[in-house]
Amino acid sequence: MTLYLALKSAIMAILLAGAFYLFKTKVQRLFLIMQSVDGPGPGEPDRIKERMGVLFRDVLGQSNVRRKKMAGWAHTLIFFGFLAVQPHSLELMIRGVIPGFSVGHLLPGLYNFYLFTADILGFLVLAGFAYAAHRRFVTKPAYLTMGRDANLIILFTSVIIITFHLINACQVVSPYAAQGYDYSGVFPVSGIIVSIFGMAHLSADTQVFLFETFYFIHMLTILGFLIYIPGSKHLHLLAAAPNVFLKPLEREKAVQKTDIEDEDAESFGLGKINELNWYNVLNLYACTECGRCQEQCPADHTGKPLSPKAIVHDLKTDLFKWSDNILKGNKEEIDPIVGEGTEITPDIIWSCTTCRACEDICPVNIQHLDFILEARKYQVLMEAEFPVEMQDTFTNLENQGNPWGFSADTRGNWAKETGIPTMAENPHPDILWFVGSASSFDDRAVKISRALAELLKIAGVNVAILGEQEWGVGDTARRAGNEYLAQMMIMQNVEVLNECRPKRILTACPHTYNMLKNEYPEFGADFPVVHHSQYLLELVRQNRLILDERSLGTITFHDSCYLGRWNGIFDEPRELIAQMNRGQAPIEMKRTKDKGFCCGAGGARMFMEETLGNYINVDRAKEITATGADMVASACPYCITMLQDGLKECGSEIKVHDLAEIMHRKIKETH
Amino acid sequence: MSKTGVFIETTDQEIKQSVFGVISAAAAGGGEVTGFLLDGRADKYKDQLAACGVTELVALEAKDIDFSKSPQATGEALAKGATDFGISALLGVSSPTGNDVLARAAMALKAPLALDCMDVDFTANTVKKSHFSGKAVATLEMTGALFVCGIRPNSFEAVESPVTIKITPHTVEVENSDAIIVTEVQAADSSRKDLTEATVIISGGRPMASSDNFKILDECARKLDAVVGASRAAVDAGYAPHSMQVGQTGKIVSPKLYIGCGLSGSVQHFAGMKTSKVIVAINTDKDAPIFTKSDYGIIGDLFEVVPALTKELEKQG
Ligand SMILES: Cc1cc2nc3c(=O)[nH]c(=O)nc-3n(C[C@H](O)[C@H](O)[C@H](O)COP(=O)(O)OP(=O)(O)OC[C@H]3O[C@@H](n4cnc5c(N)ncnc54)[C@H](O)[C@@H]3O)c2cc1C
Ligand code: SF4
Ligand code: SF4
Numbered sequence: 001m002t003l004y005l006a007l008k009s010a011i012m013a014i015l016l017a018g019a020f021y022l023f024k025t026k027v028q029r030l031f032l033i034m035q036s037v038d039g040p041g042p043g044e045p046d047r048i049k050e051r052m053g054v055l056f057r058d059v060l061g062q063s064n065v066r067r068k069k070m071a072g073w074a075h076t077l078i079f080f081g082f083l084a085v086q087p088h089s090l091e092l093m094i095r096g097v098i099p100g101f102s103v104g105h106l107l108p109g110l111y112n113f114y115l116f117t118a119d120i121l122g123f124l125v126l127a128g129f130a131y132a133a134h135r136r137f138v139t140k141p142a143y144l145t146m147g148r149d150a151n152l153i154i155l156f157t158s159v160i161i162i163t164f165h166l167i168n169a170c171q172v173v174s175p176y177a178a179q180g181y182d183y184s185g186v187f188p189v190s191g192i193i194v195s196i197f198g199m200a201h202l203s204a205d206t207q208v209f210l211f212e213t214f215y216f217i218h219m220l221t222i223l224g225f226l227i228y229i230p231g232s233k234h235l236h237l238l239a240a241a242p243n244v245f246l247k248p249l250e251r252e253k254a255v256q257k258t259d260i261e262d263e264d265a266e267s268f269g270l271g272k273i274n275e276l277n278w279y280n281v282l283n284l285y286a287c288t289e290c291g292r293c294q295e296q297c298p299a300d301h302t303g304k305p306l307s308p309k310a311i312v313h314d315l316k317t318d319l320f321k322w323s324d325n326i327l328k329g330n331k332e333e334i335d336p337i338v339g340e341g342t343e344i345t346p347d348i349i350w351s352c353t354t355c356r357a358c359e360d361i362c363p364v365n366i367q368h369l370d371f372i373l374e375a376r377k378y379q380v381l382m383e384a385e386f387p388v389e390m391q392d393t394f395t396n397l398e399n400q401g402n403p404w405g406f407s408a409d410t411r412g413n414w415a416k417e418t419g420i421p422t423m424a425e426n427p428h429p430d431i432l433w434f435v436g437s438a439s440s441f442d443d444r445a446v447k448i449s450r451a452l453a454e455l456l457k458i459a460g461v462n463v464a465i466l467g468e469q470e471w472g473v474g475d476t477a478r479r480a481g482n483e484y485l486a487q488m489m490i491m492q493n494v495e496v497l498n499e500c501r502p503k504r505i506l507t508a509c510p511h512t513y514n515m516l517k518n519e520y521p522e523f524g525a526d527f528p529v530v531h532h533s534q535y536l537l538e539l540v541r542q543n544r545l546i547l548d549e550r551s552l553g554t555i556t557f558h559d560s561c562y563l564g565r566w567n568g569i570f571d572e573p574r575e576l577i578a579q580m581n582r583g584q585a586p587i588e589m590k591r592t593k594d595k596g597f598c599c600g601a602g603g604a605r606m607f608m609e610e611t612l613g614n615y616i617n618v619d620r621a622k623e624i625t626a627t628g629a630d631m632v633a634s635a636c637p638y639c640i641t642m643l644q645d646g647l648k649e650c651g652s653e654i655k656v657h658d659l660a661e662i663m664h665r666k667i668k669e670t671h
Numbered sequence: 672m673s674k675t676g677v678f679i680e681t682t683d684q685e686i687k688q689s690v691f692g693v694i695s696a697a698a699a700g701g702g703e704v705t706g707f708l709l710d711g712r713a714d715k716y717k718d719q720l721a722a723c724g725v726t727e728l729v730a731l732e733a734k735d736i737d738f739s740k741s742p743q744a745t746g747e748a749l750a751k752g753a754t755d756f757g758i759s760a761l762l763g764v765s766s767p768t769g770n771d772v773l774a775r776a777a778m779a780l781k782a783p784l785a786l787d788c789m790d791v792d793f794t795a796n797t798v799k800k801s802h803f804s805g806k807a808v809a810t811l812e813m814t815g816a817l818f819v820c821g822i823r824p825n826s827f828e829a830v831e832s833p834v835t836i837k838i839t840p841h842t843v844e845v846e847n848s849d850a851i852i853v854t855e856v857q858a859a860d861s862s863r864k865d866l867t868e869a870t871v872i873i874s875g876g877r878p879m880a881s882s883d884n885f886k887i888l889d890e891c892a893r894k895l896d897a898v899v900g901a902s903r904a905a906v907d908a909g910y911a912p913h914s915m916q917v918g919q920t921g922k923i924v925s926p927k928l929y930i931g932c933g934l935s936g937s938v939q940h941f942a943g944m945k946t947s948k949v950i951v952a953i954n955t956d957k958d959a960p961i962f963t964k965s966d967y968g969i970i971g972d973l974f975e976v977v978p979a980l981t982k983e984l985e986k987q988g
Contacts, residue, residue: 389919389920392919392923393919403919403942404919404938404941404942404945405942405945406945438938441938442937442938443936443937443938443960443963444937444938444960607919607920608920609913609920609921615907641937641939645904648877648904649904649907649908
């Protein structure tokens with residue numbers, strides 16, 4: 001026996017050293033890749049205390065994962081169970097090398113309590129796996145990858161947990177396994193195994209044999225798992241926590257500003273995989289391939305070739321394919337990400353509506369748009385490749401400052417009969433109304449502008465517009481990857497804004513709101529911005545707009561992505577609807593608020609033909625009709641067009657109205 | 672006196688409309704205008720060509736060669752004709768066919784070539800081209816004894832300037848190359864012509880209600896020599912193919928006359944036709960936004976108005 005124990009010590013020592021060494025080398029390589037990519041990454045993380053909180057809530061608390069109920073709870077069980085058995089496994093490892101090692105003798109109370117809990121939690125892992133297996137083999141949702149990788153992991157971990165219980169059982173009955181410690185009554189679950197299999201009645205030798213067999217299976221599987229992790233989808237076990245820790249703390253975000261004046265820059269945007277930055281790479285490592293992003297994606301949902309999950313996966317594959325070149329600094333040979341025969345095609349990157357449903361749902365906070373929008377930038381600025389329709393749109397934006405090419409000096413014409421003055425006529429307004437292109441030129445949206453104009457007049461707001469001094473805000477150009485044009489447009493407005501230094505800016509367009517609020521500050525124009533859904537509510541609360549008690553019938557509300565997911569404005573429009581409709585909250589669609597479904601217009605898709613799959617707006621329109629509401633309200637000129645077209649296409653009579661129109665009609669009827 | 676040659680491009684036994692503008696440009700240049708025809712129907716076209724100033728019509732022929740099947744042979748024949756008749760500038764329409772053939776002719780002549788020109792000056796030997804989507808105009812000097820130039824369609828108005836015309840059959844020798852042979856020509860959509868080149872367009876929207884109903888627009892279009900267009904709503908509903916869609920994500924057109932039948936006047940549609948010279952709208956709803964954008968509005972059912980219009984046009988012949 002002593003000889004066996006000596007041998008076991010030696011074998012375990014070699015196995016542990018070997019496995020940890022391999023693990024270390026693999027992880028080190030992953031680190032090196034992060035350090036060797038070229039993109040300028042974010043600096044040191046700020047607000048560490050808040051980030052610790054995030055770590056506790058999202059990782060330890062698993063709150064993000066559980067936004068998908070069943071799968072989330074299953075993951076929580078697996079996560080905690082797996083964490084719980086680790087100290088026990090560690091003790092067993094040490095015991096393998098140093099046979100007399102025992103924590104139990106030092107702190108028996110704590111030790112027993114720990115084992116008791118771990119034994120239960122470990123068992124619950126199996127319950128979690130049962131659900132995971134059920135999804136993989138029975139329900140099989142399309143967004144889950146059914147690869148060998150995932151199945152192997154389930155197998156690995158199941159073996160680890162089962163042998164954990166079997167080892168415990170042996171420790172209860174075998175003095176050899178217990179090493180002089182009394183394990184009876186410590187394991188609630190493993191204790192049951194003891195009685196079911198009548199293990200107490202086995203001969204001492206059999207017990208020893210079983211213990212050693214389970215022990216080695218347990219150890220080899222754990223060590224195998226350890227080596228396997230850094231190359232598999234379960235790399236997320238290592239990368240998820242740091243990625244969540246480093247996530248953007250704010251919901252609001254801006255498209256990455258590219259220094260287009262940089263004369264030394266060899267390339268703009270994301271053309272080759274080595275142009276990622278370290279944070280992008282960490283994002284790729286962190287993906288769990290859970291498929292939630294794909295499940296939410298309007299492009300994928302309507303049969304387009306884009307899946308955010310596939311983008312992350314394909315980029316990761318590309319990264320590993322070229323990792324040698326990246327590490328050796330031999331980057332010229334690296335092939336472009338989008339090119340002939342690559343997984344990521346132009347159709348994929350141009351299908352994105354930038355709705356951010358993927359980023360919002362991702363349990364490990366991957367920033368998909370950092371990849372997609374940068375890839376577009378490269379296509380436009382370096383390759384001059386973009387959907388043909390964008391050619392005229394770009395030209396129009398450049399020449400006239402609006403996507404349709406209406407003469408720039410007619411921008412303020414819509415307001416002529418409304419009595420809303422321009423800044424030139426009223427240089428000190430309380431509110432500067434930045435109207436935006438759609439709301440100035442599109443007849444449908446102009447109707448909304450006129451309604452809002454009248455409401456402002458009724459409420460006695462001291463307001464002015466910029467008129468022909470206003471220029472397209474830059475959202476379309478920027479999201480279509482034309483950073484150069486976008487910055488030209490932005491700078492033009494920034495200059496004007498800085499000259500009139502508004503106290504507060506109002507806009508009825510979520511895209512404009514987002515640009516002014518989140519993207520203009522970086523260009524030197526930082527003024528308070530309010531969206532009309534918020535501002536109208538403010539006026540109602542101040543009793544400057546008085547609403548009567550008549551009902552408007554049933555209303556459902558469609559969230560604009562740029563109001564909701566980009567800026568977190570979910571409640572104000574709903575509150576406003578309730579105020580207008582006798583306190584009756586809007587009927588919610590199935591996909592709503594942070595999980596709302598895009599209308600299809602974002603990301604400059606409003607100006608491209610939708611040739612792949614089904615129309616996104618029709619998909620949404622069907623959901624609207626399913627609510628049985630009399631009216632659908634929205635607060636974005638693009639959404640209004642999309643929904644109106646979609647509903648007409650479905651032959652539905654449901655009316656689409658902006659919040660300002662609804663309120664205007666209501667107030668006019670009262671007066 | 673200098674001689675200007677014009678490639679008389681024909682399709683389906685008709686001279687392409689924009690060729691007449693090119694002839695007028697050539698005639699305005701002061702020189703004699705020589706037309707080069709390759710489809711062998713000189714008699715059919717001679718009056719039309721004489722009316723706008725072609726003094727000599729050269730009917731090019733080559734043994735065993737069908738020009739309609741070989742752009743290379745057409746280009747070479749044009750080159751030979753230009754040399755044989757002492758031409759100092761060879762013009763044509765910058766249409767897809769024109770660009771193809773003129774480039775081959777220039778190659779054979781080893782002469783300078785400029786396509787998509789807006790203007791030509793025959794005394795200074797210069798051409799004008801638009802760049803950066805119309806924000807800049809470049810003037811190019813064409814060197815050498817002979818230059819080849821394609822004119823952007825509709826850059827010049829056709830003007831009457833009748834002369835007497837002489838038809839000269841001329842046989843040239845060109846190589847019967849089989850490098851490119853046109854085996855079949857398929858129109859994008861059977862009878863419907865290209866919208867972007869049309870001078871008159873009549874479009875139908877959602878209320879057309881079926882592809883069959885588009886026939887009433889087709890009939891009217893025949894009388895007006897117009898091309899039929901559609902809104903995206905009509906295209907989405909399957910009443911018309913996408914090639915007929917006018918608008919932001921369809922064709923951008925700029926005809927002299929645009930007749931919109933049952934179009935609400937969405938900005939997406941308007942963006943594609945707002946540069947039309949005259950816009951006429953037919954709509955049942957007097958408040959339809961299209962009326963604020965059109966020069967003439969007819970409040971009425973398109974299924975009554977359009978057939979009535981066709982009938983009236985028929986009466987007038
Ligand atoms: C991304 C995107 C791109 C788009 N691109 C384009 C584009 O390129 N081109 C385009 O056209 N649209 C485009 N649209 C669609 C556009 O928003 C409108 O939906 C569309 O132009 C409306 O078509 P319509 O006028 O035929 O139909 P409707 O808007 O339904 O209008 C029909 C009109 O016909 C009138 N009418 C009804 N019956 C009769 C009758 N019997 N006689 C006369 N009048 C009648 C009605 O009063 C109404 O005004 C695009 C939309 C999106 C979202
Ligand atoms: S932003 Fe929206 S459309 Fe784009 S990949 Fe994400 S979910 Fe899909
Ligand atoms: S990117 Fe996020 S949501 Fe998408 S599969 Fe990966 S972990 Fe899941």
